Amino acid sequence: MEDSKIIPIIKFNSGDKSQVISKLPDIPSVPSNPSFNVNPALQKILTGKQLLVGDLPFSLEEIHQHYENGYIVYRRGLEISDTKLKCERCGSTDPASFAEFPCSRCGETDVYCRRCLMMGRVSGCTPLISWKGPNPESTVHSSLLNWDGQLSEGQKLASNRVVEAVENLSELLVWAVAGAGKTEVLFAGIERALSTGKRVCLATPRTDVVLELAPRLGKVFPQVKIASLYGGSDDRHEYAQLTIATTHQLLRFYQAFDVIIVDEVDAFPYSVDETLQYVVEQSRKLQSTLIYLTATPSQKWQRECRLGKREYVTIPARFHRKPLPVPRFEWSGNWEKKLSKGKLSVNITKWIEARLASGKPTLVFVPKISYMEKILFLLRQLHPQIESVHAEDPERKEKVLKMRQKEIPILVTTTILERGVTISNIDVAVIGSEDRIFTESALVQIAGRAGRSTQFPTGDVIFFHYGKTEAMVNARNQIVKMNKEGIKKGLIDV
Numbered sequence: 001m002e003d004s005k006i007i008p009i010i011k012f013n014s015g016d017k018s019q020v021i022s023k024l025p026d027i028p029s030v031p032s033n034p035s036f037n038v039n040p041a042l043q044k045i046l047t048g049k050q051l052l053v054g055d056l057p058f059s060l061e062e063i064h065q066h067y068e069n070g071y072i073v074y075r076r077g078l079e080i081s082d083t084k085l086k087c088e089r090c091g092s093t094d095p096a097s098f099a100e101f102p103c104s105r106c107g108e109t110d111v112y113c114r115r116c117l118m119m120g121r122v123s124g125c126t127p128l129i130s131w132k133g134p135n136p137e138s139t140v141h142s143s144l145l146n147w148d149g150q151l152s153e154g155q156k157l158a159s160n161r162v163v164e165a166v167e168n169l170s171e172l173l174v175w176a177v178a179g180a181g182k183t184e185v186l187f188a189g190i191e192r193a194l195s196t197g198k199r200v201c202l203a204t205p206r207t208d209v210v211l212e213l214a215p216r217l218g219k220v221f222p223q224v225k226i227a228s229l230y231g232g233s234d235d236r237h238e239y240a241q242l243t244i245a246t247t248h249q250l251l252r253f254y255q256a257f258d259v260i261i262v263d264e265v266d267a268f269p270y271s272v273d274e275t276l277q278y279v280v281e282q283s284r285k286l287q288s289t290l291i292y293l294t295a296t297p298s299q300k301w302q303r304e305c306r307l308g309k310r311e312y313v314t315i316p317a318r319f320h321r322k323p324l325p326v327p328r329f330e331w332s333g334n335w336e337k338k339l340s341k342g343k344l345s346v347n348i349t350k351w352i353e354a355r356l357a358s359g360k361p362t363l364v365f366v367p368k369i370s371y372m373e374k375i376l377f378l379l380r381q382l383h384p385q386i387e388s389v390h391a392e393d394p395e396r397k398e399k400v401l402k403m404r405q406k407e408i409p410i411l412v413t414t415t416i417l418e419r420g421v422t423i424s425n426i427d428v429a430v431i432g433s434e435d436r437i438f439t440e441s442a443l444v445q446i447a448g449r450a451g452r453s454t455q456f457p458t459g460d461v462i463f464f465h466y467g468k469t470e471a472m473v474n475a476r477n478q479i480v481k482m483n484k485e486g487i488k489k490g491l492i493d494v
Contacts, residue, residue: 027073027074027075027076027127029070029073029132030067030068030069030070031070032069032070032071032132032133033069033070036065036066036069036070036071038066038071038133039058039062039066040136041058042056042058042062042063042066042131043071043131043133043136044136044237044238044239045057045237045239046072046129046130046131047131047135047136047239047256048131048135048199048239048253048254048255048256048257048283049130049131049252049253049254049256050075050088050089050128050129050130050252050253050254051128051129051130051252052077052120052121052122052126052128052129053126053127053129054120055120055252056129057237063129070132070133071131071132071133072129072130072131072132072133073129073130073131073132074127074128074129075088075127075128075129075130076088076127076128077089077113077122077123077124077126077127077128078098078111078113078122078123078124085098085111087113087115087116087122088122088128089113089116089119089122089128089251089279090113090115090116090122090251090275090278090279091274091275091278091279091282092113092115092116092275094115097113097114097115098111098112098113098114099111099112099114101123103123103124103125105123105125105126106124106125110123110124110125111123111124112124115275116251116275118248119248119251119252128254130254130255136239138197138199138241143191143195144191144194144195144221144223144224145187145188145191145220145221146219146220146221146222147184147187147220149184151181151184151185152181152315152317152318152319152321152491153489153490153491154176154180154314154315154316154317154486154489154491155180155181155184155185155315155319157313157315158174158176158185158313158314158315159184159185159186159187159188159189160188161174161313162174162185162186162188162189162291163188163189163192165189165289165291165311166189166192166193166198166259166289167192168289169287169288169289170289170311171289171290171291171292171310171311172289172290172291172292172311172312172313173265173291173292173294173297173301173305173310173311173312173313174291174292174293174294174312174313174315175294175295175297175305175312175313175314175315176293176294176295176314176315177295177315177316177317177318177324177448177479177482178295178324178419178444178445178447178448178449178452179318179422179448179451179452180295180315180317180318180319181315181318181319182263182293182295182315183213183216185315186202186261186291186293187220189259189291190202190217190221190242190259190261191221193258193259193289194221194224194241194242198241198258198259199240199241199242199243199256199257199258199259200241200242200243200257200258200259200260200261201242201243201244201245201250201253201256201257201259201260201261201283202217202242202243202244202245202261202263203244203245203246203247203249203250203260203261203262203263203280204244204245204246204247204262204263204264205246205247205263205264205267205268205269205270205276206246206264206267206420207230207231207246208420209263209264209420210228210229210230210244210245210246211228211230212420213228213244214226214228214244217242217244221242224240224241224242225238225240225241225242226240226241226242226243226244227239227240227242227243227244227245228243228244228245229243229244229245229246229249230245230246230249231246231248233249243257247262247269247270247276247279247280248276250276250279250280250282250283251275251279253279253282253283254282254283255282255283255284255285255286256283256284256285257283257284257285257288258284258285258288258289259288259289259290259291260280260283260284260288260289260290260291261291261292261293262280262290262291262292262293263293264293264294264419265292265293265294265297266294266295266296266297266298266441267419267441271298271441295444295445295448296440296441296444296445296478298441299440299474302478314482314485316482316483316485316486316489316491316492317482317483317486317489317491317492318451318452318457319454320453320454320457321491321492321493322451322457322458322492322493323483323486323487323492324447324448324451324479324482324483325447325450325451325458325459325460325461325479326447326461326476326479326480326483327443327447327461327462327463327472327475327476327479328460328461328462328463329433329462329463329465329468329472329476330347330351330462330463330464330465331464331465331466331467332345332347332348332431332464332465332466333345333466334466335348335431335432335464335466336371336432336466339371339374339375342374342378343378344375344378344379345464347464348429348431348464349382351429351462351464352364352379352382352410352429353382355409355410355427356382356383356409356410359409360425360426360427360460361403361406361408361409361410361423361424361425361426361427362409362410362411362426362427362428362429363410363411363413363417363421363423363426363427363428363429363446363449364379364410364411364412364413364428364429364430364431365413365414365415365417365418365428365429365430365431365438365446366412366413366414366430366431366432367414367431367432367435367437367438368414368435368437369390369414371431371432372388372390372412372413372414373388375388375412375431376388376412379410379412383409383410385407385408385409386408386409386410386411386412387399387402387403387408387410387411387412388411388412388413389411389412389413389414389416389417390413390414390416391414391416396416399411400417400421400423403423404423404424415437415438415442415446417449418442418445418446418449419445419448421449422449422452422453423449424452424453424455424456425453425455425456425459426449426450426456426459427450427459427460427461428446428447428449428450428459428460428461428462429461429462429463429464430443430446430462430463430464431464432464432465432466433463433464433465433469433472434465434466434467434468434469434472436469436471438469438471438472439471440470440471440474440475440478442471443463443471443472443475444475444478444479446461447461447475447479
């Protein structure tokens with residue numbers, strides 16, 4: 001049987017794309033046939049998804065039988081609006097995202113979206129396939145949360161607001177300082193959603209966060225099926241009440257979740273990639289809850305919070321009730337010029353020597369790998385066990401572990417360790433904090449590495465610079481503001 005008789009082929013012809021696309025027929029939706037014998041495996045895989053034919057381990061004939069009986073809907077992968085192309089999966093409308101190719105499926109010159117190609121090719125003749133029948137049955141328990149920890153006063157307030165957002169199907173920004181315990185704040189809201197049969201997704205920009213959160217939430221919600229999704233994950237076709245996924249994986253979802261929680265909303269790539277922001281909206285149900293988590297909202301979001309245009313709650317203090325370490329600014333002259341001559345600025349060297357003398361573990365952030373290598377060479381003359389780490393370092397995790405075990409006294413790093421790393425009793429320096437890679441968000445996160453533990457709630461944070469930047473000033477102001485708010489609310493001891 002030919003493909004065109006099984007699945008509606010939507011295709012381009014050679015010639016003017018806008019004319020051809022505007023003539024494409026709509027794909028009709030078929031009423032459900034209650035007597036049809038639904039394949040439960042197909043139902044589980046497709047519920048809340050938008051997949052390509054090649055993503056499905058079923059024959060074209062079986063897929064189309066479900067369509068003809070009203071349990072599957074076909075949507076055009078590429079659409080046109082005002083003579084512009086749009087990829088319905090990733091939302092891209094940038095002309096540079098689309099390219100022609102000779103399509104073996106429709107036998108003609110076709111167009112595909114390059115922006116989301118890593119998830120499979122969306123072209124003019126490949127519909128997106130979704131489920132429109134009933135959802136698979138989920139086990140609903142009245143009590144799901146298995147956690148006996150205690151929330152701070154700030155966490156309790158935020159937790160209550162999260163529960164309200166779940167109940168009211170509203171949006172909420174949780175603005176919590178680094179080290180405030182954002183994950184614990186979510187527990188009650190997630191339980192409320194799951195106990196009423198809702199589907200929940202916790203999305204984060206980074207795979208390592210997915211790998212960390214999956215077992216952690218598995219212990220807290222032991223009766224709940226959890227799917228963890230990232231590149232190469234084995235859970236790709238799982239239907240779960242609770243999904244933990246990288247934001248890229250949401251490209252495969254369509255109107256799936258009653259509650260979406262986006263962690264580290266300020267982090268790259270989510271903060272700068274409109275595609276990821278589009279797929280978050282597309283993967284939530286029309287009536288749903290959207291919760292954002294961050295320690296460092298953008299200036300735009302901060303302004304919206306101040307003007308009452310965005311619902312938010314702050315956690316301005318850590319559990320140990322001590323203020324956040326406030327960064328010090330110290331001018332270090334033209335440190336790049338000195339470094340090119342094989343030298344470090346005197347005040348940088350003295351600060352490093354003081355850390356080595358006191359035995360304080362230290363993170364030193366630098367703007368580029370090339371600088372990191374030169375600085376490492378110089379610092380190893382002070383102590384041979386000083387190490388460096390960057391995004392492509394295969395020993396990244398091992399080096400962080402060695403530092404926790406006090407086998408490495410100082411770790412020179414790029415911004416790869418600006419978040420997600422907790423090392424007790426640590427001091428932090430930024431060399432070249434005027435570099436544009438050190439955004440306000442990055443600098444707040446970097447400062448947030450210090451003073452995280454109850455035993456060691458303080459730490460020295462210093463920004464060595466060759467000229468103050470707006471990002472540096474805004475970062476320090478944000479930290480000072482949070483400390484003042486924490487004191488005002490009685491969350492910080494003075």
